[in-house]
Amino acid sequence: MNQTTIDLIKKGRIRRRGRWIAVTTALAVLTVALCCAMLLLGNTIYPVRDVAAVLLGEEVKGATFAIKTIRLPRMLAGLFAGFAFGIAGYVFQTMLRNPLANPNVIGITAGSSAAAVFCIVVLQSSETVTSVASIIAGLLTVLIIYGLARGKTFSIGRLILVGIGMQAMCNSIITYLMLIAKEHNLSSAVRWLTGSLNGVKMEELPVLMISFLVLVPLICVLGRSLMVLELGEQMATALGVKTDRTRVLLIVSAVVLSAIATAITGPIASVAFLAGPIAVRLVGTGTANSIPAGLVGAVLVLAADLVGQFAFEVKFPVGIITGIIGAPYLLYLLVRMNRKGAF
Amino acid sequence: MERNRFYPKSFIPVLVIFLVLFVLGIIASFMFGARSLTLQEVIDGLMKHQGEIYETSVVQKRVVRTIFALCCGAALGIAGVLMQSVTRNPIADPSILGVNNGAALFVVCGMAFFQINTASQYIWFALAGAVLTAIFVFGIGSLGRGGATPLKLVLAGAATSAAFSSLVTAVMIPRSYVMDQFRFWQVGSVGAGTWDSLVLLLPFLLTGVLIAVITAPALNALALGEEMATGLGVKTSLLRLVAAFAGVILCGATTAVAGPIGFVGLLATHVMRMLLGPDLRYLIPMSALSGAVILTVSDVLGRLIGRPGELEVGVLTAFLGAPLLIILTMKAKVRSL
Numbered sequence: 082m083n084q085t086t087i088d089l090i091k092k093g094r095i096r097r098r099g100r101w102i103a104v105t106t107a108l109a110v111l112t113v114a115l116c117c118a119m120l121l122l123g124n125t126i127y128p129v130r131d132v133a134a135v136l137l138g139e140e141v142k143g144a145t146f147a148i149k150t151i152r153l154p155r156m157l158a159g160l161f162a163g164f165a166f167g168i169a170g171y172v173f174q175t176m177l178r179n180p181l182a183n184p185n186v187i188g189i190t191a192g193s194s195a196a197a198v199f200c201i202v203v204l205q206s207s208e209t210v211t212s213v214a215s216i217i218a219g220l221l222t223v224l225i226i227y228g229l230a231r232g233k234t235f236s237i238g239r240l241i242l243v244g245i246g247m248q249a250m251c252n253s254i255i256t257y258l259m260l261i262a263k264e265h266n267l268s269s270a271v272r273w274l275t276g277s278l279n280g281v282k283m284e285e286l287p288v289l290m291i292s293f294l295v296l297v298p299l300i301c302v303l304g305r306s307l308m309v310l311e312l313g314e315q316m317a318t319a320l321g322v323k324t325d326r327t328r329v330l331l332i333v334s335a336v337v338l339s340a341i342a343t344a345i346t347g348p349i350a351s352v353a354f355l356a357g358p359i360a361v362r363l364v365g366t367g368t369a370n371s372i373p374a375g376l377v378g379a380v381l382v383l384a385a386d387l388v389g390q391f392a393f394e395v396k397f398p399v400g401i402i403t404g405i406i407g408a409p410y411l412l413y414l415l416v417r418m419n420r421k422g423a424f
Numbered sequence: 425m426e427r428n429r430f431y432p433k434s435f436i437p438v439l440v441i442f443l444v445l446f447v448l449g450i451i452a453s454f455m456f457g458a459r460s461l462t463l464q465e466v467i468d469g470l471m472k473h474q475g476e477i478y479e480t481s482v483v484q485k486r487v488v489r490t491i492f493a494l495c496c497g498a499a500l501g502i503a504g505v506l507m508q509s510v511t512r513n514p515i516a517d518p519s520i521l522g523v524n525n526g527a528a529l530f531v532v533c534g535m536a537f538f539q540i541n542t543a544s545q546y547i548w549f550a551l552a553g554a555v556l557t558a559i560f561v562f563g564i565g566s567l568g569r570g571g572a573t574p575l576k577l578v579l580a581g582a583a584t585s586a587a588f589s590s591l592v593t594a595v596m597i598p599r600s601y602v603m604d605q606f607r608f609w610q611v612g613s614v615g616a617g618t619w620d621s622l623v624l625l626l627p628f629l630l631t632g633v634l635i636a637v638i639t640a641p642a643l644n645a646l647a648l649g650e651e652m653a654t655g656l657g658v659k660t661s662l663l664r665l666v667a668a669f670a671g672v673i674l675c676g677a678t679t680a681v682a683g684p685i686g687f688v689g690l691l692a693t694h695v696m697r698m699l700l701g702p703d704l705r706y707l708i709p710m711s712a713l714s715g716a717v718i719l720t721v722s723d724v725l726g727r728l729i730g731r732p733g734e735l736e737v738g739v740l741t742a743f744l745g746a747p748l749l750i751i752l753t754m755k756a757k758v759r760s761l
Binding site: 181186229230238239241242243245246247249250252253254256257260261350351393394395397401404405407408409411412415416419420 | 515519520564565567574575576578579580582583584586587588589590591593594597598686687729730733735736739740742743745746747749750753754
């Protein structure tokens with residue numbers, strides 16, 4: 082390798098690094114701005130001074146209740162859940178090397194939800210048990226889908242088809258469970274089915290935040306190996322990545338994160354699926370994009386929730402807005418992949 | 425004499441078995457429900473035409489429901505065969521292709537923007553929705569190399585379904601009257617069947633069956649491949665168009681009167697293909713029979729499982745049909761995905 086090549090590589094690295102930093106900073110600023118907007122906007126618009134005072138723990142008449150009990154939990158839930166969905170989706174998409182492979186499409190979310198609804202409706206179990214069951218069910222679903230799709234040779238196409246079948250089955254189980262549910266269980270069961278930030282309570286958030294603080298750094302650290310995994314199994318092994326261990330750790334973290342987030346906000350459609358490609362488009366390939374993907378997820382959820390709350394005469398839950406944004410993109414992606422003959 | 429045996433070997437036993445199942449299904453459908461009747465009560469109810477006794481009115485309700493389920497099942501079974509032959513794709517089914525959600529979207533828009541509110545109006549909107557969605561999904565799914573492969577079609581269908589169901593909710597949320605009407609249509613299942621809806625369904629069913637029977641031999645030729653079929657004198661593009669049209673109106677009309685019911689076409693056809701082989705002249709009528717049996721039995725099961733209410737038949741067929749989709753996927757060669 083002569084000097085000019087090395088210079089070129091170095092330059093490229095510096096450029097990519099610069100772009101990564103710029104984009105990530107911009108996304109972070111945008112996220113913070115949206116968080117502020119979530120706190121400021123509402124039926125009554127309180128002055129910034131009042132909001133700041135409430136956040137610092139002072140009592141402001143009227144504002145304290147609206148901000149502390151309604152807007153703050155809503156904002157935090159949107160922020161953390163959005164980040165969790167975004168990063169989990171990115172992990173799946175990168176690992177399976179297919180933008181369509183994400184927990185929603187391949188039935189993992191449906192598996193989690195079915196288990197959660199079963200716990201709520203049939204076993205009447207506590208929230209902790211429900212969350213744990215949903216995580217285990219999510220992981221089991223991954224195992225089942227992977228096992229069924231493996232066959233003689235592994236193919237992503239088969240994995241996705243099996244996942245869609247799995248999802249149809251889980252959904253029919255959920256419908257049945259909802260039918261036999263007692264009325265007082267319905268509201269907590271419905272939460273697992275539609276993505277919404279309505280009625281999030283402060284007490285529910287610590288679990289999400291703690292698992293977030295543990296798992297997101299883990300995913301970021303593993304993110305470097307993830308980049309190498311993107312090159313393909315053999316290449317990754319040759320470069321010294323312990324592929325199996327990395328893969329298992331990443332899948333477990335992604336499933337746990339998105340199951341815990343789902344327990345609080347419900348499955349917010351399309352976020353997991355949109356965040357990764359948008360982040361890659363913004364940052365470019367060749368860098369670890371977990372954090373940008375998470376930020377894009379948070380931005381999407383917060384922005385969609387603001388649109389859902391204020392853009393129309395009626396309030397739409399956030400999942401509807403993201404669903405409507407996401408579906409055309411999904412179709413566009415299909416058209417493009419089909420044209421290229423990716424399948 | 426051996427040369428005259430032109431039907432598949434297992435045809436007679438399969439026919440007998442399914443006819444028996446058919447009769448048993450009908451009897452079960454008359455007997456079971458929120459309040460089950462004995463066989464004697466059913467017979468009494470059928471014989472006495474005055475609607476005075478409790479049993480009579482129950483049985484008469486169930487008679488309508490059963491006939492309705494049989495017709496819908498037959499229609500969905502034939503629609504399944506037709507769509508699978510036209511696309512030469514083993515997993516084409518109205519629910520997988522997103523046709524159900526397309527019909528639902530059109531019905532909701534009709535309720536919201538054109539103030540439609542009777543079954544005879546729903547059927548036209550649902551039909552239009554079904555046809556347009558089918559064209560759309562096929563269009564996207566057959567882009568690129570290899571035409572409409574299962575994976576491409578299923579993904580296009582899933583994406584379209586997701587888009588449409590978000591739109592359905594978005595149209596519905598601000599309008600509570602639409603939500604009430606639509607819930608009624610969507611939960612409709614076969615329990616909402618009346619003589620009127622049966623009369624609405626019948627012309628479509630007959631047209632579809634007629635086209636299916638007429639095109640069966642030509643579709644057999646198509647199964648040999650495009651060139652072979654042309655060589656045998658089949659106008660392939662016309663044939664595809666006509667057969668696809670029949671498939672779509674069959675499932676569109678069924679969706680319009682009975683609400684979204686998935687996977688029946690898939691189940692009915694594959695059971696028969698397994699038992700009888702690929703000859704469409706037998707596959708089409710027998711899929712109609714097995715579709716009718718599957719839907720009726722699922723409906724009875726739904727009534728028993730969901731007591732005192734009932735579980736919509738579409739939920740059960742999805743539960744039974746989804747594993748089949750998985751099995752078919754596992755059996756398929758990676759190349760053809």
